[in-house]
Amino acid sequence: MLRPKVQWSVMGIAALAVAAVAMAAGAGLRHGAAPEPAKTGAQGPIVVELFTSQGCSSCPPADRLLSRLKRDPRLAGAVIPLAFHVDYWNHLGWSDPFSSSRWSQRQTDYAHAFRSNRIYTPQLVVNGHSECVGSEESAVMRRIREALAAEPAGVVSLEAPVVTAASGAMAAPPAPGAAAGGGAGVRVTVTARLLRPVPGSGVDVWVALTESGLTTAVGAGENASATLRNDQVVRLLVKAFTLPPPAAATGAAGSGGAGGADSTSAATGAAGAAGTAGEGRTAEVTLPIGAKWNRAGLDVVVFLQDPQSLTIYGAASRPLPAR
Numbered sequence: 001m002l003r004p005k006v007q008w009s010v011m012g013i014a015a016l017a018v019a020a021v022a023m024a025a026g027a028g029l030r031h032g033a034a035p036e037p038a039k040t041g042a043q044g045p046i047v048v049e050l051f052t053s054q055g056c057s058s059c060p061p062a063d064r065l066l067s068r069l070k071r072d073p074r075l076a077g078a079v080i081p082l083a084f085h086v087d088y089w090n091h092l093g094w095s096d097p098f099s100s101s102r103w104s105q106r107q108t109d110y111a112h113a114f115r116s117n118r119i120y121t122p123q124l125v126v127n128g129h130s131e132c133v134g135s136e137e138s139a140v141m142r143r144i145r146e147a148l149a150a151e152p153a154g155v156v157s158l159e160a161p162v163v164t165a166a167s168g169a170m171a172a173p174p175a176p177g178a179a180a181g182g183g184a185g186v187r188v189t190v191t192a193r194l195l196r197p198v199p200g201s202g203v204d205v206w207v208a209l210t211e212s213g214l215t216t217a218v219g220a221g222e223n224a225s226a227t228l229r230n231d232q233v234v235r236l237l238v239k240a241f242t243l244p245p246p247a248a249a250t251g252a253a254g255s256g257g258a259g260g261a262d263s264t265s266a267a268t269g270a271a272g273a274a275g276t277a278g279e280g281r282t283a284e285v286t287l288p289i290g291a292k293w294n295r296a297g298l299d300v301v302v303f304l305q306d307p308q309s310l311t312i313y314g315a316a317s318r319p320l321p322a323r
Contacts, residue, residue: 001058002120003088044155045315046147047303049082049125050134051107054096054230055089057222062122062134067231069140070212079144080301080317081232082210086121094221098214098233113310128305128312153198154243154304154314156205159189161300161320164286184289186320190302192243193280194313202242203304203313207285209236209320213297235293240285243304295320 050066052059069081084103085096111119114131122134127147132139164185192205212231218224289295303315 001056001089002118044152045078045080045317046127046144047080047082047301047312047315048140048144049084049128051084051086051103051121051123051125052134052230053086053089053099053121054216054218054223054228055092055094055221056121058135059122060223060226060228062124063228063230065135065137065140066124067212067229070231075144078148080303080315082208082234082301083230083232084234085230089121089221092221094218094223097216098230098235102237103234110310113308128310152314153196154192154194154203156302156304156314156316157191158300158302158316158318161318162187163289163295163321184291185286186289186298186300187284187286188300188302188318189282189284190240191280191282192302192304192314194243194246194304197246198306198313200245200306200308202244202307204242204307205240205281205283206303206305207236207238207240207287208234208301208303209287209289210299210301211235211293211297212299213294232299235290235298236287238285238287240283240302241281242307243281 048066048069050062052063052066063083066081066083069075069079083098084106085098085100086104086107087096087099087101088104090096090099107119107123110125110128110131111117113128123131124134124140124143125131126140126143127150129147130143132143134140164187186209188207190205190207192203194203210232212233214230214233216228216230218226218228287300289298298320299317300320301315301317304313305311306313
């Protein structure tokens with residue numbers, strides 16, 4: 001629904017889904033229109049961000065679609081879904097346990113980048129470049145196909161995450177539900193490089209920790225009495241470093257970032273030199289793990305994002321080892 005007043009009804013969403021099926025076979029995941037694995041793998045993964053809320057009755061269909069994107073084998077290695085739960089519907093009677101004002105601000109930043117005054121749920125943003133209603137499967141798949149057809153401008157490599165029990169301070173501030181200092185964490189090594197020149201003064205490298213398989217019995221609000229399942233819920237988002245443009249001289253990682261999330265640099269190791277296209281920069285990042293989070297459902301996601309246009313140039317994802 002639109003913030004603050006206009007709503008998409010559940011009946012309206014259902015009608016849109018029926019119309020999408022009727023328009024063309026193969027428009028959505030159920031009809032075989034997902035990109036072929038060989039083609040998607042050549043282009044590199046794209047990032048799909050869903051802005052959603054458990055307090056919005058229009059969001060569960062979009063949440064289910066995001067879960068199917070995660071599970072569809074035809075999209076494995078090609079599409080990285082992220083679910084950002086906003087907090088501006090919490091006043092409707094149900095406070096989304098995964099919501100954050102930082103995610104609401106991230107969505108607002110996208111609206112500014114798109115020169116739009118529409119802030120609504122469920123909204124889906126593809127590679128920071130285009131958006132659509134997150135429950136309209138045909139539109140979602142069209143945006144995904146367009147993004148996969150574009151030539152990537154950057155590449156990210158992510159070494160296998162390592163679960164730690166370090167006693168030192170974490171590089172990222174604790175998230176709600178995270179263990180206090182000295183608790184478990186995940187250490188990842190990220191390498192990023194640009195494949196060609198891009199506009200702007202640098203590209204930010206972000207690291208996210210997501211959790212899947214979450215089930216919530218909603219006790220109030222628009223989804224009262226429903227049991228909702230949520231996947232790829234963003235638990236943490238921190239900036240590892242800024243990758244300078246190809247012509248820039250080597251220097252310290254910049255500050256600031258996209259989406260209103262924690263902009264504190266999270267790099268805990270020295271970053272390597274970066275210069276012309278093709279050269280990379282590497283950093284080690286440590287994130288806290290919530291004491292009640294299911295490690296078997298955690299993924300680490302890394303992506304390159306322009307801090308001005310918010311375009312995403314490259315991404316990578318790896319599951320977290322259960323132990």
